[in-house]
Amino acid sequence: MKIAIAEFPGSHGAVEVEHIYRRVLGQEVVRVWHQEEMLPGDVDILVIPGGASFGDYLRPGALARGSQIVSAIRKFARENRPTLAIGNGFQILCEIGVLPGALLPNAGMKFLKHDPYIMVEHTDSPFLKGFEEGQVIRLPVACYFGRYYGDKRVLQDLEEGGRVALRYCDKFGDVDPQAPFNGCSNAIAGITSRHHNVLGLMAHPERAAEAWLGSTEGLTLLEGPLRS
């Protein structure tokens, strides 16, 4: 399969994502700069990696709105093709309206880096096919703007549509929506688009994708679309 990675000035996760898809999974990877107007036509999977695009100025992900590649990203997502948005990529997709809600500074105004427990609640996303519903995994987070926020209407829409695919929990899989570690709404760790082809999450699967890194649960996520 062919994977496109959309890069903005300040995206820094592209190298790791490319490494995993190319070297570990043996796939073809093309990196697409934000000033390109189109993605190559034969791309199967699109990844918007983490980082701090445009210095996180104004709001993280906001200034991506002025980039040419944004309409191609919207189109790819709308065509129900597998799209993965990691960290700052998730913030970008919220800012350009592909996913609802927004990412705010963590409660306590702290940069948080650790490996939270995450419950895989729904496996409709092509990236979650390798997991069982209810499975508890761990993926690293490292961010300041990681608190997912949706207003009542957005949260209701997400919950009723089975779109809260990933939720922070404890090691037993128990979710306390009142007390997620970063203060996010409904303990949301990751959401999908209406048709579940787009997955946005703050955690970094590419940093838990080789045994020597301590976990391969991120690899299971990244290789999800290669399975079907």
Place this chain on the structure above:
Amino acid sequence: MKATVKIFLKEDVTDVAGKTIKERLISLGFGEVKEVRVGKLLEIEIESADRENTVNRVQEMCSRLLVNSAIEESVAEVLS
């Protein structure tokens, strides 16, 4: 012309920085402080002589880029 745009988090979005600053002000003896909101102030220089058009353009800037209506609200002002 010059425009200013003030951007704040919406009332129902927790303003963690504002809350923290309020608590510190109270602990320094400013017990009269009821609320602190932290936001952004943008000053924008605009080449235009038409005030009404400028007001519309600034509104458009707010909705297309400057303000994320999912979490923020804003007050824009055009100064001549």
